[in-house]
Structures are given as structure tokens and as C-alpha cells.
Amino acid sequence: MSHSMFRRCIHTGQETVFGGVKGVETVSLESEDDDDAVMNDFLSRFVWIMRGKLNEVYTNADKKEIDAMLHIIVGKVVAEMEEDRLEHFIDSEAASVSQDFSDDLWTTVKEVSSVVLEDMKKAKKKEKMKTFLQCEEVKEMTRFAGEIGIRGDMLRELRFKWAREKLEDSDFYESLERMRKDAMEPEVEAQSHEASESKTEGEYNDDDGDQVISLPKRSGKIKYNIYGLDLSKPKWAEVAEQIHEAGESVWPEPKQISGKCKIVTEKIVSLKADDDPSPLIAEWVELLQPSRVDWVALLDRLKEQNDQIYFKVAEHVLDEESYQPNVTDYSQLVQAHANHNKISEAERIIKKMDEKGIIPDILTKTTMVHMYSKAGNLKLAIEAFNNLKSQGFRPDAKVYKSMIMAYANAGDPVTGESFMREMDLKNIKRSQDLFLALIRSFALKSDPIGADRVSTYMGLAGYQPSLESNTYLIEAYSRRGNADDARKHFDEIIKLGYKPDDKCIALVTAAYAEKNLLDKGLELLLQLEKDGIEHGLATYSVLIDWLGKLQLIDEAEDLLEKFTEKGVSPSLDVHISLCDMYARAGEQKKTLQALGVLEANKDKLGHPEFERVIDALLYGGFKQDAERMYNTMTAMGFTASTHLDVTLKASQTFSRTRSFTK
Structure with missing residues (x-):
């Protein structure tokens, strides 16, 4: 898509509005460092969401073009802040802050900033809630509830209820303290009233009891650095000039391929899986003298038409200086190999990163956890998981799932169960297949107690007993030779309305065989018949x-x-x-x-x-x-x-x- 539309958005000369909803109250900050922290938080979130908005509109734009647009938008927003015109951003009825952007563009900026302010409000409230979740009084009540048999969702709900009550009590007494100070210091009360009217200082909202967050009032230059976009440097202006150049794009088009170079390109595309692409690649480089965009065009075509050769060429170009590879290129190739279960190839790319001194990013290490878990290599999965945590990464549901499955498949369901409890404490939803994997693992270890325990947790998590879960329980008791409990779960399958399959029947028969109860075994088979x-x-x-x-x-x-x-x-x-x-x-x-x-x-x-x-x-x-x-x-x-x-x-x-x- 052409970027003339974006340039028109910048110069249409419409009204400008920015900020949160009207009436948002701000939190006063006591130091410039606090101001910078809030500003960094706001702008970081703003850039993250705005990038998604731009990607939705400019579907054909690459990362460099989107970065350039972000530089321009955020640069203008910051310029307005530095001019001490924050009220225009906070008050949605402000008529005009700038004539540089179109009405549509400023409307989008306003909507994004409102979302960001709301997210910051929720984050602050969540952080405050965490302190009460960890207070000794709530911990003591939680321990007592656990001792008397309260578990799972009910215990979690009670814990949050108690913490919420503590939070409300804290807010109430803080409001009383403010009232006391206001009564003792009339001047402070007057200043507080004026601040409330101007919407520039933080105060307690009696309507909902929540403390609302907005941007600090600042003047002068703002220092910030967001997700790799160093917007405090003049670089954004240089990129903006490139965008304004008529008929040009920040990201150049690949070179036109013709003649002998075209023939060589077709030969590369038509290579077979066992062929070595290196000679043709060398010839292609000599003929075209490619830049990164030419390499990307070739790789995209190979990915569509010959994915087997794509992997070979993608690994080859990592050593090409003209390709200018970065950590993302390595990470994407590792992920692609992992998705195709090519463990050795993925490890080779990781080794190449290490040889070149490139530190794997979070995406690469997360991919390694999933890859080794799927391959059944518990040792390397643990190593990759620990590397993730050492970098401050908080495991999400997918990472936890990979680790639990790795332990379950390795015959260590006890450790897998501890990860499940950790997910519960962090309020991360646990899928039913995780419970089933642990029950199966306990069954294979002939541990019916562990299998039954996880089955109970599964019920508390809201999942109903199934044919599969009861089959695993039958197997656990059958392996232990406990025919009565195996039969109990077999009957439970029938009560639930399921038709027991041959595996279920074989397992309960094996339980009777273990105790040599031939009469009961034959009685069961005759009844089923x-x-x-x-x-x-x-x-x-x-x-x-x-x-x-x-x-x-x-x-x-x-x-x-x-x-x-x-x-x-x-x-x-x-x-x-x-x-x-x-x-x-x-x-x-x-x-x-x-x-x-x-x-x-x-x-x-x-x-x-x-x-x-x-x-x-x-x-x-x-x-x-x-x-x-x-x-x-x-x-x-x-x-x-x-x-x-x-x-x-x-x-x-x-x-x-x-x-x-x-």
C-alpha cells in the first residue's frame, strides 16, 4: 500500500484531540524520576498499541515503515507535552493542539491513549492488590482454610475476597486521613480543591474507590526509550524526511531480476531436497549483488514454492554479509525448524548463534522449551526453562504446559503436579489435557493415589469426569492390583453415560486377573454381553x-x-x-x-x-x-x-x- 494516505493524515490540518476521557484525575508525583517512569510506561504502552493499529491499516508496510510512522506520531505527541499543554491531551473537549495531523489520526491517538490510561490504572490497582494478597493476615486465613479442607477455586476466591476487603479498608482509612489533614490545614484543602478542578493532581475518587492514573504535568525535554525506538534522539526526524520524499518508500523495492540471473533464480527454486544450493547461491550473488531486501524476496518465494530448500538457503544467508542478519532472523529460523520437529537443525542454528556471540532472545528460548518438551528431552527442556526465568521472564500458560507435559511424559508426574499448583497460584488457566496427562503418567507409574488426587483437582477446576480420565484411573488401580477400585471407576463410566471400550474392559479384567478372581471376571464379561x-x-x-x-x-x-x-x-x-x-x-x-x-x-x-x-x-x-x-x-x-x-x-x-x- 502507498503511504500517501499516511502523509495526508499528517497534513490535513484538522482539529486535534488527545488523551483520556474527560474528567480523568491524575496522580501527583514527587520527583522527576517518577515522572520519567510514568512517562516511559505510558509511551511504551502507547507505542505497542499504536503499532498494532498501524499494522491493521497499512497491511503491506514492513517494520521500518511502521517504525517511521511511530516516530512521527509519538514525536508530535511528546512535542505537545514538552510545551506544557497537557490539559489538551487530558480533556477530550480540547479543540486544537496541533494542525499537523488529520482528524482521523488524532481520533485514533485519543482512543489509544484512553486505553493506555485505563491499562495503567488497572496495573496500579493490581500491584496494590498483590501486596494485600501477600500480607500475613490473608496468608494465615488461607492456611487455615486449607487445613479445614477448602481447596481449588473456592480457596482462590476466598483469598481474593479477603485481600479485596483489606484493600477497601486501607482505602477507607487513607480517605479519613486525608479528611483529617484537610480539616487541620485549610490552605491544603483549598489547594486540593483547585487541583481537583484542574484535573492535574491525584485524589481519591469516592464514586468507585479506585485511584486513576494519567500523565504527569511536565515541561521541558522528556527523556524516554521505548521497545528499541529511541524517540528522544533526532533519528525520528531523519526518518520522517525520508517518508516525505515524494514517490519514495523507506523500505526499497527488490531489484528487477532478468536474463541469466532470472535463470539462476529459477534453478534455485526448482532444487530438490538433497541438492546443495551453495553453488547456485554464489552465482546468484555474483550476478545480482543483492541487498537484504533481495534476499528476503528470494526467501519468501522459496517458502511458498519449495520449503525444503527454503531451510537450506535461510541457514546459508545467515553467513552472507549483504543479508545483515539479526537475532530475529536466527530466532525465526529456530522456530520454523522446531515447528517441523527438526530438532538437530534447530540446535545447529542455536550453536551458530553462540559461535557468533549472538545472545538468544526470549522467543528463541521459549521455542527451545516447547521443542525439547515435545521431543521428550526433559533435561534440555529444564535448562531452557531456567534460562527463561533467569532473564526475568514470567512463564505463561504455553510454557507451563510444555514443562508439565515434559515431566508427565518422562515419568515424573509429581514435579509436573507442582507446576500445576504454581499455575493455580498465579491464576493461570489450566487446560483439561494437562490434568489428563498427569493422571495418565501416575497410572503408568502404578500410583492410583496420585492419579485420584489429580482427578479431584480436575473436578475442582471445573472439568467433568470423562471416559479418558476414568480409563486412566482404572489402569492405575489395575496395575496396583486393586480390583475393587478399578471396578468402581468402571461402573462410574457407565453411570456417566459412556460406553466402555475394549481398553477399559481389558484393564478391569486385568485387575481381576491380578487377584485371580476368575468368577468376578467372567461375571463382568457375561453382564457386558x-x-x-x-x-x-x-x-x-x-x-x-x-x-x-x-x-x-x-x-x-x-x-x-x-x-x-x-x-x-x-x-x-x-x-x-x-x-x-x-x-x-x-x-x-x-x-x-x-x-x-x-x-x-x-x-x-x-x-x-x-x-x-x-x-x-x-x-x-x-x-x-x-x-x-x-x-x-x-x-x-x-x-x-x-x-x-x-x-x-x-x-x-x-x-x-x-x-x-x-
């Missing part, structure tokens, strides 16, 4: 394992045919069960068949599976096969239990009658 709820292969796998342990071989083999009927191969768990069953029964051929499947999938076996198979082989007299599996287990880094070592040594000393090899 009457209710029209069918179980599937997961439940059949549990039943085969259960029957195998009871040495009911014929019954187990009957169930094994269910897999054949459905055209599905038995899972590895089923083959472990079969190997255990046949070995203990001393059936050579079937034992070796099942063992062959396990050895072919040895990389998928864990330590408990190895122990079970070796123990069964030793029990059945398959000493040589047991020793071979033992050697395989230790070669994979697993350490045998004392029980297995003793059993193996005993078998070597007292040789059994059977000894088969493949």
Missing part, C-alpha cells in the same frame, strides 16, 4: 495371559483363534504369554515357536518381559534357551534381578532333564 457391550482383542489378550498362568492351555488356544477370525496377528504381549504357558507346560515345539517371535522382536522387550520369559524357560528345563535370552538381556543393558541370577545358577548346578536348542 447381556448389555450389548462387546469386548475385543485387548480383552482376549488379558484372558489368554490369565488362562495361561492357570495352565488352561486348551481354553487359551480357543481364545487365540479369535485373532485368526479377525485376520489380526497376536500382539507381542500374547506371544510372551504363550511362551510362558508352553514353557511351563514343557511343550517343546510351541515354546520354541513363541520364543522365535520374541527373539525377532527383542528390541521391543523390556526388562520385566525378559525376566518373565527366562524364568519360564528355566522352570520348563529349557536351560540353553534361557541362557541365550539372558545374554541377550544383559547385552541390551538390562540388569538381572537377584531372583533370576539365583535361579539360573541353580539350573546350571542341578541340570534339569530337558535341554532343547533351536
Whole structure:
């Protein structure tokens, strides 16, 4: 978009208004440093919001152009302040402060300043509220409430209610103190009354009890530096001159590409993923002599048409002097790699930043937290998280979520739960998937108490029990062998109106199997069948394992045919069960068949599976096969239990009658 529209906004010569709503009262400040702090706060917020407004209108403008506009707008606003014409900014009915900007532009400035003043008011009130949240009286009441069983949202609401009451009491006594001083000092009262009428001093508002913030009354030069825009320097004027130059833009257009250079460009765009773009890039640079804008144009085209080569070229140009790379270029490339799960490539860019002495910004470190969490690298995720906090960054909901998921997936739900409590204390909303992830992690650790505790927190946070949460609770109790509680949560699923799936049925059946309660297990399956709820292969796998342990071989083999009927191969768990069953029964051929499947999938076996198979082989007299599996287990880094070592040594000393090899 052309910027003639922006230039017209500057020179239309309409009325000017700026500031907050009429009647806003100001807070008097006692020192110039306080004035500068308030001014910096106001202008920082003003620039932040105004940048968004400009981006909405000038959609094709780049950052340099938006910065130039901000320099002009804020420079003019500050010039009016330095002329001690603050009343024109505060009073929305002020007719004219400047003839330089259009009515629309000044209206936008007025609206933005009103929003900023309101935000500053809320921020000040929030800071004051924090002091009462941390006062000893509120802490003591909160501790007492926790001791008598009040938790979650109710406790948080009570805590804020008590702090709010303390705040109101404080404001009330402050108003009484002011009344006392006014009565004792009539002159002060008169001055205060005049100040109230002129709207330039801070006072207590009896209507709403809130202290309202506005800009300090200042004269002379204002010192400030905002988000990288050093507006106190004359640089803004130089940029403004560039904008006023007819027909020119602050951001130059890329060079026209033609002839041989165009052919080389097309070759770069059509490169394949495994091709090295360096030779063509070198030729392209020699022909075009590019500046940064030319590089950006090439990268934009590659991103649209050949994203695989885009990553290679984007990394290559970081070493090109004409590209003038900055920390944002590195950060964006790290984020792009992380979004595509290219961990090693992202780490390579981070290493390159370190080699060049470029300190990663907040965005880069936040990306690293998300990236390592998603990749399951807890150690590096913790390191990136601590680096963020060391820079004063306050973790947001996304960062907390990444860390909680990292701990949950790493099998440390207790630490993940502590992060959840920290989110609660900071009033950061916790999503349901975080609760479910922790419940699942506790279930995998066979910790039903932890799983139940997080499930209770989930309910207090406003989330209803679900099929998924109850399934994890069933798994937690099933792994611990607590059949009654597993069945309780299974029945809860049905009460909630959900239809239990095959996984749920298999888990509660496994709980009965752990206690060898065959009658209750069969009763459950028969009842489900009457209710029209069918179980599937997961439940059949549990039943085969259960029957195998009871040495009911014929019954187990009957169930094994269910897999054949459905055209599905038995899972590895089923083959472990079969190997255990046949070995203990001393059936050579079937034992070796099942063992062959396990050895072919040895990389998928864990330590408990190895122990079970070796123990069964030793029990059945398959000493040589047991020793071979033992050697395989230790070669994979697993350490045998004392029980297995003793059993193996005993078998070597007292040789059994059977000894088969493949």
C-alpha cells in the first residue's frame, strides 16, 4: 500500500484531540524520576498499541515503515507535552493542539491513549492488590482454610475476597486521613480543591474507590526509550524526511531480476531436497549483488514454492554479509525448524548463534522449551526453562504446559503436579489435557493415589469426569492390583453415560486377573454381553495371559483363534504369554515357536518381559534357551534381578532333564 494516505493524515490540518476521557484525575508525583517512569510506561504502552493499529491499516508496510510512522506520531505527541499543554491531551473537549495531523489520526491517538490510561490504572490497582494478597493476615486465613479442607477455586476466591476487603479498608482509612489533614490545614484543602478542578493532581475518587492514573504535568525535554525506538534522539526526524520524499518508500523495492540471473533464480527454486544450493547461491550473488531486501524476496518465494530448500538457503544467508542478519532472523529460523520437529537443525542454528556471540532472545528460548518438551528431552527442556526465568521472564500458560507435559511424559508426574499448583497460584488457566496427562503418567507409574488426587483437582477446576480420565484411573488401580477400585471407576463410566471400550474392559479384567478372581471376571464379561457391550482383542489378550498362568492351555488356544477370525496377528504381549504357558507346560515345539517371535522382536522387550520369559524357560528345563535370552538381556543393558541370577545358577548346578536348542 502507498503511504500517501499516511502523509495526508499528517497534513490535513484538522482539529486535534488527545488523551483520556474527560474528567480523568491524575496522580501527583514527587520527583522527576517518577515522572520519567510514568512517562516511559505510558509511551511504551502507547507505542505497542499504536503499532498494532498501524499494522491493521497499512497491511503491506514492513517494520521500518511502521517504525517511521511511530516516530512521527509519538514525536508530535511528546512535542505537545514538552510545551506544557497537557490539559489538551487530558480533556477530550480540547479543540486544537496541533494542525499537523488529520482528524482521523488524532481520533485514533485519543482512543489509544484512553486505553493506555485505563491499562495503567488497572496495573496500579493490581500491584496494590498483590501486596494485600501477600500480607500475613490473608496468608494465615488461607492456611487455615486449607487445613479445614477448602481447596481449588473456592480457596482462590476466598483469598481474593479477603485481600479485596483489606484493600477497601486501607482505602477507607487513607480517605479519613486525608479528611483529617484537610480539616487541620485549610490552605491544603483549598489547594486540593483547585487541583481537583484542574484535573492535574491525584485524589481519591469516592464514586468507585479506585485511584486513576494519567500523565504527569511536565515541561521541558522528556527523556524516554521505548521497545528499541529511541524517540528522544533526532533519528525520528531523519526518518520522517525520508517518508516525505515524494514517490519514495523507506523500505526499497527488490531489484528487477532478468536474463541469466532470472535463470539462476529459477534453478534455485526448482532444487530438490538433497541438492546443495551453495553453488547456485554464489552465482546468484555474483550476478545480482543483492541487498537484504533481495534476499528476503528470494526467501519468501522459496517458502511458498519449495520449503525444503527454503531451510537450506535461510541457514546459508545467515553467513552472507549483504543479508545483515539479526537475532530475529536466527530466532525465526529456530522456530520454523522446531515447528517441523527438526530438532538437530534447530540446535545447529542455536550453536551458530553462540559461535557468533549472538545472545538468544526470549522467543528463541521459549521455542527451545516447547521443542525439547515435545521431543521428550526433559533435561534440555529444564535448562531452557531456567534460562527463561533467569532473564526475568514470567512463564505463561504455553510454557507451563510444555514443562508439565515434559515431566508427565518422562515419568515424573509429581514435579509436573507442582507446576500445576504454581499455575493455580498465579491464576493461570489450566487446560483439561494437562490434568489428563498427569493422571495418565501416575497410572503408568502404578500410583492410583496420585492419579485420584489429580482427578479431584480436575473436578475442582471445573472439568467433568470423562471416559479418558476414568480409563486412566482404572489402569492405575489395575496395575496396583486393586480390583475393587478399578471396578468402581468402571461402573462410574457407565453411570456417566459412556460406553466402555475394549481398553477399559481389558484393564478391569486385568485387575481381576491380578487377584485371580476368575468368577468376578467372567461375571463382568457375561453382564457386558447381556448389555450389548462387546469386548475385543485387548480383552482376549488379558484372558489368554490369565488362562495361561492357570495352565488352561486348551481354553487359551480357543481364545487365540479369535485373532485368526479377525485376520489380526497376536500382539507381542500374547506371544510372551504363550511362551510362558508352553514353557511351563514343557511343550517343546510351541515354546520354541513363541520364543522365535520374541527373539525377532527383542528390541521391543523390556526388562520385566525378559525376566518373565527366562524364568519360564528355566522352570520348563529349557536351560540353553534361557541362557541365550539372558545374554541377550544383559547385552541390551538390562540388569538381572537377584531372583533370576539365583535361579539360573541353580539350573546350571542341578541340570534339569530337558535341554532343547533351536
